[in-house]
Amino acid sequence: MVDLSTKICRVRLDNPTILASGILGVTGASLVNVVKNGAGAVTTKSIGIEPRKGHPCPVILTYDKGMVNAVGLSTAGIEESSAEIGFAKKNSRVPIIASIFACSVKEFGVISKEISKAKPDLIEVNISCPNVESEFGRPFGTDPKISADVTRSVKKNTNIPVIVKLSPNVGNIGEIAKAVAAAGADAINAINTVGPGMAINIEAKTPVLSNKRGGVSGPAIKPIAVRCVYDVYDATNGKIPIIGTGGITYGRDAVEMFMAGASAVGIGTAVYYRGIDVFSKVSMEIKEFMEKEGHSSIKEMIGVAH
Amino acid sequence: MIIEQPIMLKIEKIVEEAKDIRTFIFKHQLDSKPGQFVNVWIPGADEKPFSVSYQDDGRFGITVFSVGTFSKKLNSMKAGEKVGIRGPYGNGFTLKRGHVALVGGGCGTAPLAFLANELKKAGSKVEFITGARSIDYVLFVERMQKAGISTQIATDDGSCGIKGFATDLLQDILKKNPGISMVYTCGPEIMMKKVVDLCDMHRKSCEVSMERHMKCGFGVCGQCCVDNTGIRVCKEGPVFSNDSIKGIFEFNKYKRDSSGKKVPFNVCK
Numbered sequence: 001m002v003d004l005s006t007k008i009c010r011v012r013l014d015n016p017t018i019l020a021s022g023i024l025g026v027t028g029a030s031l032v033n034v035v036k037n038g039a040g041a042v043t044t045k046s047i048g049i050e051p052r053k054g055h056p057c058p059v060i061l062t063y064d065k066g067m068v069n070a071v072g073l074s075t076a077g078i079e080e081s082s083a084e085i086g087f088a089k090k091n092s093r094v095p096i097i098a099s100i101f102a103c104s105v106k107e108f109g110v111i112s113k114e115i116s117k118a119k120p121d122l123i124e125v126n127i128s129c130p131n132v133e134s135e136f137g138r139p140f141g142t143d144p145k146i147s148a149d150v151t152r153s154v155k156k157n158t159n160i161p162v163i164v165k166l167s168p169n170v171g172n173i174g175e176i177a178k179a180v181a182a183a184g185a186d187a188i189n190a191i192n193t194v195g196p197g198m199a200i201n202i203e204a205k206t207p208v209l210s211n212k213r214g215g216v217s218g219p220a221i222k223p224i225a226v227r228c229v230y231d232v233y234d235a236t237n238g239k240i241p242i243i244g245t246g247g248i249t250y251g252r253d254a255v256e257m258f259m260a261g262a263s264a265v266g267i268g269t270a271v272y273y274r275g276i277d278v279f280s281k282v283s284m285e286i287k288e289f290m291e292k293e294g295h296s297s298i299k300e301m302i303g304v305a306h
Numbered sequence: 307m308i309i310e311q312p313i314m315l316k317i318e319k320i321v322e323e324a325k326d327i328r329t330f331i332f333k334h335q336l337d338s339k340p341g342q343f344v345n346v347w348i349p350g351a352d353e354k355p356f357s358v359s360y361q362d363d364g365r366f367g368i369t370v371f372s373v374g375t376f377s378k379k380l381n382s383m384k385a386g387e388k389v390g391i392r393g394p395y396g397n398g399f400t401l402k403r404g405h406v407a408l409v410g411g412g413c414g415t416a417p418l419a420f421l422a423n424e425l426k427k428a429g430s431k432v433e434f435i436t437g438a439r440s441i442d443y444v445l446f447v448e449r450m451q452k453a454g455i456s457t458q459i460a461t462d463d464g465s466c467g468i469k470g471f472a473t474d475l476l477q478d479i480l481k482k483n484p485g486i487s488m489v490y491t492c493g494p495e496i497m498m499k500k501v502v503d504l505c506d507m508h509r510k511s512c513e514v515s516m517e518r519h520m521k522c523g524f525g526v527c528g529q530c531c532v533d534n535t536g537i538r539v540c541k542e543g544p545v546f547s548n549d550s551i552k553g554i555f556e557f558n559k560y561k562r563d564s565s566g567k568k569v570p571f572n573v574c575k
Contacts, residue, residue: 024528024538026566033536045528051565057345057353060522062310071521074529076566084566091534203314204349204390272526276538 002290004283006040006263006298008241009161009186011095011121013040013264015283016254016298020245020268021046021099021124021165022071024276028087035092038280040264043097044085046126049111051077056210061199066218066247067269068197070211073101078111082118095121097163100154105146109153116158123160125150125185128167128192141167141192144179151183163243165189166232168221173228174235181236188236189243189266190228194221218269222247226260230305233261238303249273251285258298259305310524312347312390318365320385325442326372327413328381329359332391336366339398340421341492341515341545344368345523347390348383352376355520355540357417357492358394369445371413395523396544399513401425402488407433407479409472409501411493412443417515418492419446422455432456433479433486437472437497441465473500480508487511495558495571502548512548518561529566532556 004015018041019025019034025045034042054074061068075081081098088096098120102108112123127150128141140146147164154162164180166173168191177188193215199208207213225246232242244257245266254265270278286298295301321329336344338358346368347353354376360367372378383389399421406425410418415436425432437460438444444466450457458475459467468475472493480486491501492515505512518530518539525541532539533556551557560570 023526024531026528027531027533027536027562029533029536030528030531030538031536033531045566051567053564054521056351057521058312058347060310060527062308062524064309067526071527074565076562076568080567087534199311201312201314201349201390203388204312206349208311208347208390210352269526272524276525276541 001296002287003297004287008122008163008243008264011161013095015040016258016264016286017279017282018097018243018264018266019043019279020266021126022069023268023271025099028084028091031088031096032091034276034279035094037277038283039094040279040283041095041097041121042088043124043266044081044099046073046075046099046101047078047081047111047115048073048075048101049078049107049114051075051080058208058210061208062218062272063199065220066216067272068199068209068214068216069193070196070209070214072211078114082115085118085120089119097122097124099124099126099165101126105149105153108150109157112154112157116160120160122163122187123154123158124163124165124189125154126165126192128165139167141176142170144176147176148179148183151180151185155184161186163187163189165192166228167192168194168224168228168246174231177232177235181240185240187241187243188232189245190232191225191246193217194224194246217246218273219247219249222253226256229257229260229262233303233306248282251282251289254282254286255289255301258301259303261303261306263298263302310392310522312345312353312392314388315391316388317383317385323369323445326381327369327443327445329367329369331360331365331367333365334391335364336361336394338366338394340401340424341398341417342394342396343544344391344393344395346380347392348376348379349390351379353390355395355523357515359416359419361420369413369416393523395540397542399490399515399545401428403428403430404487405431405483405485406488406490407435407476407486409435409476409489409491409493409497410445411437411472411497412439414493414515415445416492418490419449421490422450423453426453426455433458433483435460435472435475435479437461437493438466439463471497471500473497473504476501477504480504480510488513491515499558502551505548513545514548514551515545516543516554516557519564521564529562529564
């Protein structure tokens with residue numbers, strides 16, 4: 001018998017596929033629809049305190065190897081987003097992960113406290129959106145000290161387990177992982193989008209995205225994501241659960257992530273490539289691989305490539 | 307390999323349809339189905355979805371009603387200028403052979419004009435009903451008559467056709483024509499709700515084209531997901547059967563803006 005269940009901190013997932021933040025997670029009903037399509041857990045689109053409309057369109061494009069996006073952290077704000085989480089909690093049985101963003105270390109504390117009232121199973125701290133800068137003029141996630149400060153600020157304001165989502169766009173991701181782990185992070189998600197990147201329409205002679213630059217996701221970034229998870233696992237001695245996100249499209253990609261050190265995988269862009277039921281497809285493919293290779297649990301594959 | 311990025315197309319021709327309403331024709335093999343939409347990009351401004359209102363022989367058109375900043379800007383453009391187009395997206399209407407009725411309200415009449423042409427080509431008998439504020443805003447009557455399609459008009463002020471609603475005309479047509487097998491509708495949700503109710507009463511199949519705020523158009527951003535099923539208007543829609551529309555709790559109640567906040571229909575501009 002093959003066991004697809006896994007754990008992130010004390011939270012159990014029936015299968016290791018997690019809807020990544022930023023894809024389909026605007027509403028509670030949409031999250032529930034993703035659960036119906038096989039996800040083991042689902043993550044909201046990043047939530048901020050005040051409503052934000054985001055950038056004018058185009059905000060998302062695809063190219064031959066992936067996707068580039070700069071939606072601009074649109075959010076309905078804490079009040080309405082909490083109601084969406086409530087809907088998702090009430091109408092599904094899988095863990096709901098609330099992704100949060102803020103513009104200062106202090107504000108991260110405020111939003112953690114507020115979002116905790118909606119009782120998500122996990123809180124994911126987005127310190128790595130390439131389109132938002134901290135009060136210090138660069139993404140929070142590029143500096144180990146600021147990343148640790150944000151983590152502490154969040155931990156101080158909630159009892160819910162905290163995942164910190166890291167940026168790949170740093171010199172040494174292991175160093176950031178160590179810093180947030182020491183600051184109390186319960187889990188790490190690696191990685192957020194790569195870049196930023198850009199696509200120019202050569203007839204219009206102008207970048208396609210209204211924000212010009214956008215985070216790159218999809219199959220093209222998978223090797224970067226696998227290496228980052230591998231580095232994070234090394235840096236933290238395999239002691240902290242990792243969600244491996246970035247280019248996961250097929251079951252084999254997920255297994256590669258487990259072997260690099262991930263306990264679960266985030267899936268986002270693959271919704272475009274394989275449809276909204278990509279979660280059940282990937283689960284099935286993981287199961288088939290495990291049966292073929294004689295693995296009985298996800299746990300026994302985690303970190304074996306080290 | 308499909309790449310979701312706009313391609314720049316020259317506006318070949320502009321047709322003045324009515325007051326503040328123009329159809330832009332592009333020379334491009336779009337191969338869309340009636341009810342599908344394209345995203346139109348004006349570099350440096352914004353990008354918005356528009357239903358395909360015309361398609362024939364390597365050309366397609368969209369019909370633009372000046373309502374907001376973007377549509378006003380688009381409607382000020384001239385033939386020869388270029389805009390970005392991506393798509394077509396969405397599911398489209400099913401083409402039903404037989405006797406059918408189409409009910410359009412305002413600019414919602416746009417996708418129905420393309421549908422009417424295709425239904426007629428497929429040999430269906432088409433009743434085309436369009437509702438508008440006044441005679442100044444009535445759409446596609448000449449085009450429909452030229453195609454030999456029976457057309458009826460309702461205006462709010464009675465300046466053209468009957469004084470009343472498009473749904474009044476539908477009620478009358480359904481009563482007189484028990485053989486009608488399908489009703490298609492696009493327009494304000496309060497009108498489409500009435501169409502769905504009338505179809506229920508007369509036991510007719512019906513297809514409704516919904517509009518929600520969209521960003522990507524290809525099913526990943528989650529902005530157009532509707533309560534309580536969470537299905538995507540850009541992907542599983544925008545056309546829904548009267549059975550599936552009943553599962554859409556928010557239909558004729560509210561929609562979400564680009565932040566994701568709910569906006570009730572009665573206070574929305």
